Amino acid sequence: MPLIEVSIAKGRSPEQLRSLITELHRAAETAVGAVPENTTVIIREIEHEHWSRGNQTIAERNAASSRYPQPPTAAVRLAVNQRSYQCVFPFLSIWNAGTSPSRTRNASKT
Template sequence: MPLVDISIARGRTPEQLRDLIANVHDAVEHSVGAAPENITVIVREVEPRYWARANQTVAERASANK
């Protein structure tokens, strides 16, 4: 019963997130042979101002690259 928990910065379209779920689901099914009905994929969207790496938020990094 694989559980895949994905955290991603908010800002993708619903279609992009649905595509992500489908591709991850397929990868798990094919790589470990899990039955499709046993695969769970969770996508957690995080506001860019609350996601930081190297003491810089995603929002700050995006502003600096404009």
């Protein structure tokens, strides 16, 4: 009868929170064989002014970081990495299209 409690900073959408609940239930089932009906998940959303690390609240950290340029988001990093990958490994686009480089070479020999 697992009880999973999560404290998370406020700001997630209802869809994100629902997804988190689903994944936590799935993890309990997979990791310890928990029965879904017996698994309880509690999510506590904490105000940014009430969550502190290193004697600085999330609100204070966000205010300080807004004065400086932000690092790229995960989506931007992923897009950059994919473009870099395609520059370094152009055959990946061929591979993903269902044609492997070896098949292409063999077809040109015939």
